[in-house]
Amino acid sequence: MPNILITTFGATWQIVPELLGFANPGLVDLYALHPAADRIREARARAGICPVEELWLITTKGKTTDEAVLKVREWQGLLGRKPQPEIRVWQANNVQDLVSEAECRLMAECIYRLVLHASERVKRGQLIVSLTGGRKTMSSDIQNAAVAFGCHALVHVIQNERHRRSLLGLSPDDFTRPLPADLRDAVTPVVTGSYRTSPVVDEVADGPLQGAAYPVPFSEACDPLEINVKRPELVLEVQRRQDNAGFLYCNYTNRLMHEEADANFLALYSLPPAVIRDLKARRLGMDPQREEAELAWIRKLPKTELHCHLGGVADARELVEIAAANRRAMAPYGDRLAPWLDRWRKRLDRGQGLPIRFKNLRKAVPGVPEPFCVAAFVLLFEDRPEFLDEVVFGPYLDASAFCGIGFKPYEALGDLQGSGLLQSEESLRAACRVLMRRAALHNIRCIEVRCSPVNYTRGGLDPFQVAQIIHEELTGRQHCTCSIIFTASRHHNMARVRQHICLARSLMAGDGPGFPNLAGFDLAGNETAGSAARMRKAFMPMMEKCMHFTIHAGEIQDVGSIWEAVYHLSAERIGHGLTLRDNPGLLERFRDRSIALEMCPSSNFQIVGFRDNYLPASQGRPLYPLKEYLDQGLRVTVNTDNPGISRTDFSRELHRAARLTPGGLSIWDLLLLIRNGYKSGFCKRPVRTKLLREAESEILELIQGALP
DSSP: OOOEEEEOOOSSSTTTHHHHHHTTTTTOOTTTTTTHHHHHHHHHHHOEEEEEEEEEEEEEOOHHHHHHHHHHHHHHHHHHTTTOEEEEEETTTTTSSSSSHHHHHHHHHHHHHHHHHHHHHHSSSOOEEOOOOOOOOHHHHHHHHHHOOEEEEEEEEEGGGGOOOOEEEOOOOGGGOOOGGTTSSEEEEEEEEEOOGGGEEEESSOOOOOOSSSSSOOOOOOOEEEEESOOOHHHHHHHHHTHHHHHHHHHHHHHHHTSSSSSGGGGGSSSSSHHHHHHHHHHSSSSGGHEEEEHHHHHOOOOEEEEEHHHHHHHHHHHHHHHTTTTHHGGGGGHHHHHHHHHHHHHHHHHHEEEEOGGGGGOOSSTTTTHHHHHHHHTTTTTHHHHHHHHGGGGGGTTTSSOOOOOHHHHHHHTSSGGTTTHHHHHHHHHHHHHHHHHHTTTEEEEEEOOOGGGGGSSSOHHHHHHHHHHHHHTTTOOOEEEEEEEETSSHHHHHHHHHHHHHHHETTTEEEESTTEEEEEESSSSSOOOOOGOOOOOOHHHHTEEEEEEEEESSSSHHHHHHHHHHHHOOOOETTGGGOHHHHHHHHHHHHOOEEEEOHHHHHHHHHHHHOOOGGGSSSOOSSSSHHHTTTTTEEEEOOSTTTOOOOOOHHHHHHHHHHHEEEEHHHHHHHHHHHHHOSSSOHHHHHHHHHHHHHHHHHHHHSSOO
């Protein structure tokens, strides 16, 4: 993949050292004494120009140009053994002085062909195109070719007319060192721009233009080669495509969209074909050495989060932060807590009593209301949260061991938070702040927070107060639209489920929601503890109010659980849906109705167990179905579930989706997953549309920068 500098060439041989003095200053630092030497170096650095390995010269055929080529060869010989680019020369046969329209058109054809071949030869290297040299028509043609076929940089050398005669009088030897002080500003190199390959000469029409269809002679020998062309075929084809650009581009976009099971962000289809190919070819989640670079880019993407439980957001440090928010309220109980805490401190110091049944901590000290026993216990780790991490996760700190452990062991990892800690106003507000801080760090633009207000009332709050506190903390957040989804648990008795339903109904007034942040209702928990079918009658009052429903189903149960959620509870989204592929007819219905899947790669891996590209121990596990669903046109979204329990975050979860996919996911795939999130939100349609358009614009800007 050589870097190539290509230029038209006439009688003035000096343009070769002038150009190479700019592109390859290590060969000859021609501009060392130039009054603008610093700006010249900055221009080269700003354009990212690297030294070239090949210099291509395009010229006419005749005595004058032959003599100029000999001067170039003489100059080359004077450079000695310095590493220097290979200089290749092509002469247009039957074109001597460009005195007729026919000669100009044939020269243009030669220029177009050589620029096309150079663009193919560099591949991911650099193509530098020069406007200096030869007739003005040649400069115009090579610029047009650069616009069509693309170039890393378009450069020109501006000549100071005061020194024109003096420059022409210099010998090849004079150009083997910096220009002398009296001629230091005789010429000035400039970068005038750069171009991507024009879409209309790439894949927009009948496929990309290829050099094989427009041959030029090529030889390893350094002697000039003759190009024989009879008519301007390539020039005419480029012109035809440019004239029909609008029609061709429309057809190309339609073809792209028809080839896909589901449409991505619509603005992506306006990108140049080369960029689209890159987005589809560049894969993430395959190389652990690339993980941090890939995650850094994913963090910048504007994302959604549709499946996140407030009771599972905190890691060890954040648990300490939430517990500390209760310090003032629990102060009156300090004397009662002290002996109990001293015993725990000694046990922990000796490593006794592990593992701990965290549920037993909730009412461990008589007379101390919840959640102060749990908060006081967590604060034992205030100065060493990493030890709390070890106490909670134990062997699951090893990612390979934290695989396929089942629902109950996974759920137990959250016993120290959730209903254990969120029993006070202080804890609830602190947990919301932790969640929203995380959302800001990962550029989350729309988040739906799942909570169970009835479960957070053991400390004296009533369900409405809990909902109001969470509502207050989530309202008015800049750059993020926040909604609440109430979650009832199957494994609680029906009375608890009905309490959540009654709370949701009481917060809805008239024909619409009176509690604007309440976006939907969820049925979660162990699927074996209660079917969706037996919940239908209880859910009916909310259905009459046109409440949105998302149901946990197909995580650890067969596809029948998903069928019940859709047909008995009218679910618009399904949490997890791992077994959906077992019923092709139901899968088809998901596609027809645009029922979304809220997949949670980390928790799915940890509870059920799937193959992970980074973990050799998982290679015997089944394949994660996310890419299969995506390829079949299902509206798949990626979410965190319980980021604190699953030891993940909003960006890492997208990356984990790639890791769980054989061959990784392309950037195009990741962007489709993100778009699906915006399309599937329960917020009102005008809000969804606004968020989608804003995300689309931001993503286009990111793509124009560096990709991972």
